[in-house]
Amino acid sequence: KAGVTQTPRYLIKTRGQQVTLSCSPISGHRSVSWYQQTPGQGLQFLFEYFSETQRNKGNFPGRFSGRQFSNSRSEMNVSTLELGDSALYLCASSFPTGQESYEQYFGPGTRLTVT
């Protein structure tokens, strides 16, 4: 099976712009989660989608939004970019099974640099 793919892999934007990142989960996985990873904070949960519905949302401002399509592909959008939004954005897909449920498979990430 192909793994989780994320596009683009690298992105440079200017403060005030907006950006859209894309994630394609593993075939058959219906849950997609997004994380922001910075050197100082580690991985921080942004939001999770399941069957096109946002199931959970982390403690991020409303500038961060996302959606999931019927084929389980997901996008996240950040509007009015700030320097502090520079980070590696990771997407993870999952298919809960039994006790070892919620095994997450991460994509390679999108490295966003805001100048």
Place this chain on the structure above:
Amino acid sequence: KNQVEQSPQSLIILEGKNCTLQCNYTVSPFSNLRWYKQDTGRGPVSLTIMTFSENTKSNGRYTATLDADTKQSSLHITASQLSDSASYICVVSPYSGGGADGLTFGKGTHLIIQP
């Protein structure tokens, strides 16, 4: 507040040596604990997952231990190789089948293997 603390923050060892990474958590309730390996610029990859009733799990040269009473876990790497250079992240889940928002991530240990 649920927390996962990892130590050391960074570690440098010579190729062929063994090392042990630590993870202490205060997550409650507890369902399972995972160790991930994250190569630079890539997404995390799962190494091991342990539930409450398991106290050791191996994956090749990686052996994870769990003491649910003291809420401590360790990841032991045997006969280190240059390819082990990466960040190692400890993640604790409070309940099985739960969503991504329930996961608590440690900030990771950055391991460098020198030839």
